[in-house]
Amino acid sequence: MRPWKAEPAGASSSWADEAEALVEVSECSTSSVVALTASAADASVPGGSDDEIQVWISYETSDGAETNTTIFRMMPTETVADVKLRVQARKGWFASQQRLSFGDMELEDAKTIELVARAAGIMSPGTADEESQHVHLSVRLSDIMNVHIKTLEGETTLSTQPETTTVRELKEAVSLMNGHLPDHQDVFLEGRMLQDESKPLAEISPKSRSPIVHVLVKRTTKVKILPNSGNEFELSISAAETVESLKRRIELAEGIRAIEHRVVHNGRYLAETASLASYGVDEDSVLVLEPVGRSCSRLQGEDLELDGVDESLRNCVAMLQQAQAGFDVHMAPCLASAGTGGAYFLLGPRGEKVAVFKPEDEEPNAENNPRGFMSSPAVAIPGTSGASSASSSGEGLRKGTLPGEGASREFAAYILDHGNVAQVPPTAMVRLKQTSNKKFASVNDWQGTQGKRGSIQMFVPFDSDCEEMGISRFATREVHKIALLDIRLANTDRNGSNVLVRRHEDSGEYALVPIDHGYCLPGSLSDICFDWIYWPQANHPFDEELLAYIRDLDAERDLEKLELHGVRLRPECRLVFLACNALLKLGVSRGLTAYDIGAMMCRQTLQQSILEKMSHHSLKKLSKGRVQGTGKLQLHELEEHDLGDLYLKELEAQMRTYMDEVFGD
Numbered sequence: 001m002r003p004w005k006a007e008p009a010g011a012s013s014s015w016a017d018e019a020e021a022l023v024e025v026s027e028c029s030t031s032s033v034v035a036l037t038a039s040a041a042d043a044s045v046p047g048g049s050d051d052e053i054q055v056w057i058s059y060e061t062s063d064g065a066e067t068n069t070t071i072f073r074m075m076p077t078e079t080v081a082d083v084k085l086r087v088q089a090r091k092g093w094f095a096s097q098q099r100l101s102f103g104d105m106e107l108e109d110a111k112t113i114e115l116v117a118r119a120a121g122i123m124s125p126g127t128a129d130e131e132s133q134h135v136h137l138s139v140r141l142s143d144i145m146n147v148h149i150k151t152l153e154g155e156t157t158l159s160t161q162p163e164t165t166t167v168r169e170l171k172e173a174v175s176l177m178n179g180h181l182p183d184h185q186d187v188f189l190e191g192r193m194l195q196d197e198s199k200p201l202a203e204i205s206p207k208s209r210s211p212i213v214h215v216l217v218k219r220t221t222k223v224k225i226l227p228n229s230g231n232e233f234e235l236s237i238s239a240a241e242t243v244e245s246l247k248r249r250i251e252l253a254e255g256i257r258a259i260e261h262r263v264v265h266n267g268r269y270l271a272e273t274a275s276l277a278s279y280g281v282d283e284d285s286v287l288v289l290e291p292v293g294r295s296c297s298r299l300q301g302e303d304l305e306l307d308g309v310d311e312s313l314r315n316c317v318a319m320l321q322q323a324q325a326g327f328d329v330h331m332a333p334c335l336a337s338a339g340t341g342g343a344y345f346l347l348g349p350r351g352e353k354v355a356v357f358k359p360e361d362e363e364p365n366a367e368n369n370p371r372g373f374m375s376s377p378a379v380a381i382p383g384t385s386g387a388s389s390a391s392s393s394g395e396g397l398r399k400g401t402l403p404g405e406g407a408s409r410e411f412a413a414y415i416l417d418h419g420n421v422a423q424v425p426p427t428a429m430v431r432l433k434q435t436s437n438k439k440f441a442s443v444n445d446w447q448g449t450q451g452k453r454g455s456i457q458m459f460v461p462f463d464s465d466c467e468e469m470g471i472s473r474f475a476t477r478e479v480h481k482i483a484l485l486d487i488r489l490a491n492t493d494r495n496g497s498n499v500l501v502r503r504h505e506d507s508g509e510y511a512l513v514p515i516d517h518g519y520c521l522p523g524s525l526s527d528i529c530f531d532w533i534y535w536p537q538a539n540h541p542f543d544e545e546l547l548a549y550i551r552d553l554d555a556e557r558d559l560e561k562l563e564l565h566g567v568r569l570r571p572e573c574r575l576v577f578l579a580c581n582a583l584l585k586l587g588v589s590r591g592l593t594a595y596d597i598g599a600m601m602c603r604q605t606l607q608q609s610i611l612e613k614m615s616h617h618s619l620k621k622l623s624k625g626r627v628q629g630t631g632k633l634q635l636h637e638l639e640e641h642d643l644g645d646l647y648l649k650e651l652e653a654q655m656r657t658y659m660d661e662v663f664g665d
Contacts, residue, residue: 053113055083076114080107082605089529090467090495168197315426319458322354323347333357340364340373340397341406341518345459357432358407359454363518365394366403373397398492400524400576407455408567413489413517414457415565416558421549422485423513427457429566460513463503467496469510471535474501478512479537480546483530483594487601488553489520490580492527523572523635525579525612528601538595542588550588555581572635575644582652583611590659600658614654618647 055072072086084098100107107116171185187194323346331351333344342362346355360366364373396403407429414427433451466474486494498516503509522528532538542550555578562569569577580601587597600610608616616632622643623632638644 053117055086055113074113076112076117078113078605079109080111080113080116081109083113084109085603085606090531166198166200167194171197316428316456316458319355319426319456320428320430322349323357323456325349326351326354335370340369340371341366342368342370346456353459355459356457357430357454358410358457358518359432359452360404360407361452362454363403363406364397396519398519398522399527400522400572401492401519406518407453409518409520410455410457410516411565412562412567413485413514413520415561415567416489417485418553419549421546422481423511424485424517425458425460425513425515427455430454430456457515460500460502460515462500462513464501465497466499466501466512466531469501471537473510474512474535474537475509476537476540477543477546478510479532479535480540480542480594482512482514483532483538483598484546484550484584485514486520486530486532487584487594487597488555488577488581489517490522490525490528490576490601491517491520492522492529493519494529495531521569521573521577523570523576525576525601525609525615526603528603528609528611530598530602533595533598533602538598539593541591541593547588550585553581553585570636571639571644575635575638575647578648579611579615579651582648583655586652586655586659590663592659592663596663610658614651614658618650618654621650622647 053074053076055074070090072083074082074086080100083100087098167187170187174185326347326349329349331347331349333346336343336345336356341364342359344357344359345353346357348354359368361368362370364371394403395401396405411427411429414424417424431451431453471479482494482499485491493516494514498514500513500515502511502513504511519527558581559569559574559577583600584597587600603609603612615635619632619634622638626641627633633641633643635647638647
C-alpha cells in the first residue's frame with residue numbers, strides 16, 4: 001500500500017490507492033416536472049401580434065436552486081405537438097417523452113393552442129383581470145426506462161419495473177455478479193451516500209445532474225497521511241470513502257480544517273467527489289494523444305512538423321501539448337455532467353481544463369454511449385476497423401445524422417470557419433490510447449491497440465451562455481457570424497446553450513463562441529433549427545465585410561478541403577451543404593437578412609420548411625420517367641443516377657422563383 005497524502009492548498013506530493021470495485025448504474029432518462037403558462041399576447045412585447053398567444057415555460061435549474069423562464073410566441077392554430085417540438089428544440093427533451101397536461105387532463109397532440117387558451121378562460125388583453133389571463137400547464141418527462149449495471153465481472157440490466165428498483169435491490173443485483181455481500185457495499189450519487197435502502201432510484205435521481213450511480217465495495221485499509229507540517233499519521237478507512245469524507249475524518253483526527261487542504265494523487269488535485277479508480281488511471285497508466293488524418297498526423301511529437309500544415313491546425317498544437325502534459329502526470333479525463341454523449345474534459349498538468357474530447361463510439365445511439373442512449377444492434381463507427389461508413393442500422397438524434405459522425409462534424413465546423421470569423425474553438429481529430437495493458441475500470445473500455453478516435457476541441461473559459469443571458473446585450477455582428485456558419489453547415493442543433501458568452505474586460509463588450517457542432521452537415525433538410533431567428537439582430541442587414549466574406553465562399557472548394565483533411569461526407573450530406581450555400585449566396589445577393597434565409601430553412605410548425613418544399617418539388621420533377629407510380633427519388637439515391645447537379649440546378653431555380661414572388665426583384 002502506498003501512502004495517501006492530504007496537504008494545504010498549494011503544496012505538492014502524491015498518494016496512491018488500490019483499485020476499488022466499481023459498479024456504475026445508468027438511467028435512460030429521469031422524471032421531472034416543468035411548469036408552462038399560456039397567456040394572450042402582450043402588445044408591449046416586440047414582434048408580438050394580436051393573434052398570437054404567449055406560452056411561458058418555467059423550469060428549474062439542475063440543482064433546483066432557481067427557476068428560469070422561456071417565452072414562445074405561438075399562433076392559435078398551432079398545436080400541443082408544436083409546443084413539444086419547441087421545448088425539444090430549446091431544452092433537448094424529446095417530444096415523444098413529454099406529457100403536456102392541464103389540471104388532471106392530459107392534452108392530446110392535435111389540440112390547438114387556441115382551444116387550450118379558451119378552456120383556460122384566456123381572453124384578449126384588457127378584457128379580464130390579470131389572474132384570468134394565465135393558465136398553468138405542465139410537462140412531465142418519462143420515468144427511468146432501465147437500470148443498466150456494469151462491473152469488472154460483467155454487465156446486466158434490471159428490467160422488471162425499474163422505476164421501483166430500490167437501493168437494496170441494486171446491492172443484491174451487484175452481489176450476484178461479484179460475490180460481495182450487500183451489507184459490504186455503499187451506494188453513492190454524486191459523492192453522497194444513499195443510506196435509505198428502501199427508497200426507489202426513481203425518487204432519488206430526478207434532480208441529479210448525473211445518471212451514474214456508484215456502488216463501491218467496502219475494503220478496510222490503512223492510509224498514511226502526510227500533512228505539510230511533516231507530522232505523519234495513519235487512518236483506517238473504507239475504500240468507499242470519497243475525498244470529501246476523507247477530509248472530514250482528517251479534520252476530526254488532527255484538527256486540520258477540511259476547507260484548508262486538498263488531496264493530491266500523482267500531482268493531481270482530486271475533486272471532492274472524484275474517484276481515480278473510476279477511470280482506471282494508476283501508476284502504470286499513461287494516456288497518449290495521437291492526431292489522426294493526413295494533415296493532423298504531423299501535429300505530434302516534440303519536433304512538430306508545421307511546414308505545409310493548414311494554418312488553422314497550427315492553433316491546435318498548444319492544446320495537444322497541454323493535454324499530453326496532463327496525461328504524463330496521470331490527469332484522468334473527466335466526463336462532463338451534461339449532454340447526451342460522451343464528452344470528456346482533458347486536464348493540463350496543473351489540473352486546469354484545456355480541451356474537450358468526444359469519442360466517436362460514445363456519441364448518442366453509438367455502442368459505448370455512457371448515458372444510456374445506445375442503439376441495438378451495435379452501431380459501426382466511421383473510420384474504425386471494419387466500418388467504411390456510418391452504420392445504417394440506426395439514426396442519430398437528428399434526422400440525417402448517424403452515430404459516430406459527430407466528431408468529424410466538430411472538426412469540419414472548425415476547418416470551414418474560414419479566417420475563424422465565427423470563432424469556432426480550435427479542433428482536431430485524434431486517437432486516444434493507453435500505453436499499459438490495464439483496462440480502464442469505467443463505463444467504457446478505453447483499452448485496445450486502436451484506442452478511441454474522436455474530436456478534441458480547445459476548452460474556452462466563458463462567463464455564461466446565451467440561454468442564461470439577455471440577447472439584447474449581443475452585438476449584431478456577433479449574431480450574424482454564427483448565423484452564417486449555421487446556414488452554411490445546415491446546423492440542426494443551434495440553441496442558446498451551445499453559444500458561449502465571453503465578456504471583454506477592456507471594452508465590456510460580449511463575444512459569442514459557438515460550440516457543439518456534431519449535428520451539422522446532415523443528410524436531410526428536415527431538422528434544421530436556429531434559435532437565433534427569434535433574436536432581433538437577425539433582422540438587421542449584413543455589414544459590408546460579411547457580405548464580401550459570403551461572396552468569396554466556394555462550397556465545392558470547401559468540400560475538397562474537407563476531403564484533404566480526411567472528412568468525406570455522404571452524398572446526401574454533400575447535396576444539403578451545396579444547397580444551403582447556394583441559398584445563402586442567392587439570398588444575400590437579393591438583400592435578404594439572416595432571419596429571411598433562416599426562416600426558409602427552419603420548420604415553424606410540423607409542416608415542411610420552405611426549403612424542404614422546394615427540395616420535394618425538385619426531387620419530384622427529377623423522378624418523372626425514372627420512378628414508377630407516385631414515388632420520388634430520395635437525396636441519397638441521386639448520386640447513383642448521376643442527378644446531383646440537375647437537382648441543385650432545379651432547386652436553385654425554385655429558390656429564385658420563391659424570392660421573386662416574396663421579396664421582389
